[in-house]
Amino acid sequence: MTAQRTSPGNAASAGLRAEVSGFKRLRIREEACALFFMHGYESTTLDAVAQELGVTKPFIYSYYATKSDLLYDICRLGISMSLEVLQHAAALDRSPSDRLKIIVESVLAIIFEYRKFIVVYEREEKNLEPERMREIRELRKLFDHQLADILAEGNSLGDFEIIDPVLTATTIGGMITWVAQWYSPDGKRTQLEVINHILLMVEAVVHVCQDRRSVSPEVTKLILLKNQKKGG
Amino acid sequence: MTAQRTSPGNAASAGLRAEVSGFKRLRIREEACALFFMHGYESTTLDAVAQELGVTKPFIYSYYATKSDLLYDICRLGISMSLEVLQHAAALDRSPSDRLKIIVESVLAIIFEYRKFIVVYEREEKNLEPERMREIRELRKLFDHQLADILAEGNSLGDFEIIDPVLTATTIGGMITWVAQWYSPDGKRTQLEVINHILLMVEAVVHVCQDRRSVSPEVTKLILLKNQKKGG
């Protein structure tokens, strides 16, 4: 009856400890992210983050080993949550068209809630250690890739008419990410308006009903010339 | 005949001086931008920039008063060149559809050539002094605004069928900007492929041929709930 009792309390209190510890990390992330979002990563000192939380710098250091670790957590959260809802929606037993719609809606929901995380991730990626940056990039690539798979599937089922699923997935991913950059809760548009708009845009780009337009001859020549110059 | 002769040489040599000085600034911008692009603004020291140029830090300081001034020049170049070609194309005596196409092509041409400037501008804006950041933001806003005007004009002429020209302009602007983020000369796609793809996407979003799709009821409820919570 006493064997389970390890020196720092019993199992239940150990569990609570972990929860509290997790919550503190969460709060640190939140405030740090808000400041990174506002002033940028490098311009934000950990002292400022500590002040915001009403604690001191060593407090933060007992939950995050380095400033870069903190940024890493923020970045990973930003992208991994989007990826998660995408994968969830992608696994549904629905038509590609339905899944695409659900993806747009649910990823946008994430973006509205975590837009600061996403903006910080996009902007401050460069401040991560190379290895971790690569890891984050991998997640992003996975996002676009899985989206492209759905587009390709929709193509072969005849639901979509997409000329280049990979590029189109990149574009749709960009359109969604772009929302995080310009949307503001204080702005003119409601979240619903934005969702409806993006759905419309996505709808449009997966149903190409026009003849394929080509680049005008002058621009073509210009670009070929430049590439030649570089190549030779 | 001697009155014009100011102490440092004659007018011609003064002109050349200015040109040389301008060229040096240009080179400083270029190398600084390349390093900012690679490692980020704060992580790049001016010593590193100087080394890249084969000069020393005070050399840079005799052409740019502060590091932030240097960033400002880079950011302004990034956005103002895009804006310039947009305005040039917008002023042409052509149909909105033609003008839009020319805009996409020429802005993309700028982006291919100056993509590092544009990426640095997007990413490092936060490191500018507030006043200058606002100035840059204003240029960006102008870009989207003028694009929206063309879309609206096309709408009223019956060339386009756009439900929300302002949001659509934001989206198109984003699609173009997004290219700067992912395009790489070493990547799989040629510039021509990218231009054709973006033209296609733009073409699609200005001709909405589907019924307007609406957000699914569940998501609607979710969002209304959240907004209520925040508002109350």
Next chain:
DNA sequence: ATTAATTTCTACTCATTGGTATATCAGTTT
């Protein structure tokens, strides 16, 4: 050639800030 102006470099300062060694406090157990 000599002088004057300008450009560039050497060698520094100094504020900032990420990170840490050590002390203190609070809660728990005996």
Next chain:
DNA sequence: AAACTGATATACCAATGAGTAGAAATTAAT
């Protein structure tokens, strides 16, 4: 209440890098 344990704070260090003063070198003018 005393001793122990874990959490948090105080007070510090070391390094970095923006920015500068003044010397040296280069260029141009007489």
